[in-house]
Amino acid sequence: MDYSRHTAEDFALDDFFVSWVKSPDDETDTFWRQWLAIHPEKRAEVEAARSLIRQIAFRTYAAGPEASAEGWATLSAAIDGWEYARRDQTPDPSATVRPLPAPFRGWLRVAASLTAILLAAGFAWYTYAARTTLRTGYGETRRIVLADRSVVTLNANSSLSYRKHWGRNRDREVWLAGEAFFEVVHTENHRKFVVHTAGDLDVEVLGTKFNVYGRQHSTRVLLNDGKVQLNIGQDRRRQVTMRPGELVELDAATGGYVRKVVDPAQFSSWVHRYLLFKDTPVREIVALVQDTYGVTVAMPDSSLLQSRMTGRVPNNNLESLLFALSESLDCEVERDNGRILFRPRPGSGAATGGDRR
Known part of the structure; x- marks a missing residue:
């Protein structure tokens, strides 16, 4: 949107x-x-x-059994006759209730039936179109199967909002905050599948596999298989068609984007519970750790952030990741109330800023 x-x-x-x-x-x-x-x-x-x-004061009405029964009883009373006496008046024994003519009774019964149908239809539509939101905590991933059998793997500290039912001719829309890997099923009537992000980017596909990363500091899309179209910019009018193996990342400062060919496994390996680094800046790894596990990472020696890492590390728990990172950087790790501090080991030479393989 x-x-x-x-x-x-x-x-x-x-x-x-x-x-x-x-x-x-x-x-x-x-x-x-x-x-x-x-x-x-x-x-x-x-x-x-x-x-x-x-x-504005909104009022919500639900077509529950009690409300339906009460409404039907009221309409039935109107069909059978009119009652003019007020509650605080003494009923007149001689008063008679005149039944409505047959044609009017028929019309009122039709009106009652239509009212019941509309109430049921409104309630059904509310249930049908209601939006569902699923989210993950820090260090947690979740597999979601959508109504069309498309599969979404939601990364840690992320959320996905969608309608349980899209209808046969409507676009399949989801809203993502965080990161997710999509395996989209192609439908017989070629309905589009659209991923909305908080950044200036929507991803539009028919059927394919791709990874979307949308957090406050970065928005990017990786295409693993098939073809996707990106709608970029505040007005979503700039269109970019991606090919498998390409990564497109938005530049928030300029409003432009960068397109490059990458190894898809490097950016979607988290789905398989490991992280693959290929000459990856430590600054990016630190951001990943903070987003995934909700901790603050500090490196007083800023040259460590300029280092680069190559290797594969497990992503199933924070301890394993921190150990691999500290060994690669030759650093000691200190903890203080959710804050993780990396200090070079004495005489290690970790502050030289060289590559870490």
């Missing part, structure tokens, strides 16, 4: 935005905070929409 051109009124009518204002959760809060960080110029419209939503 392209929110960059939304007015305050548009935001106030968007169900995903309204759910954030009325009942914020981790998924909606993460998405909109990241979006506002990327689009600070829209903050005035967002705040105006939030104020508008809070001033």
Whole structure:
């Protein structure tokens, strides 16, 4: 969804935005905070929409059994006759209740039937179109099978929002905050599958395998198999078609993007519970550790961040990853209330900034 051109009124009518204002959760809060960080110029419209939503009193009606029974009883009473006496008046024994003529009774029965059908249809549609949100904690991954049998593997500290049922002719849309690997099934009627991110990027496919990374500091897409189209920019009008083995990363500073050919395994190996580094800057590895496990990593010797690593390390727990990183950098690891400090071992030469293989 392209929110960059939304007015305050548009935001106030968007169900995903309204759910954030009325009942914020981790998924909606993460998405909109990241979006506002990327689009600070829209903050005035967002705040105006939030104020508008809070001033409106919404009432929700559910077609439960008791409500349906009560409504039917009321309509039946109207069909059988009119009662004009007020509750605080003494009934007149001589008063008679005149039954409605047969044609009017027939019309009222039709109206009652239509009312019941509309209530049931409204409730069914609400259930059908309701959006589901699944999320993972730090250090956790999750496999999700969607209604069309497409499979999503959700990485740690991420969330995915989608409708349980898309309908036969609607686009298959999902909203991602964090990172996920998609295995999209091609449908007989060629329905598009669209991944919305908080950055200026949507991914549009028919059937393929790809990895989407969308966090506050970076947005990128890796194509493993098939073909995808990226819709880039605030207006989503710039289109980029990717080929297998390509990675496209947005440049938040310029609004442009970088396209390059990579080894797909390097960027989707986390699905198989290991990390593959190929001349990877330690700065990127530190960001990965912080995003995945929710810890703060500090390296007082800034030259360590310029180092590069090549190798394969397990990703099934934080301890294994920290051990591999400390051995490669020849550093000691200190912990302090969720803060992890890397210090070069005395005389190790780890601060020279050379490559770590």
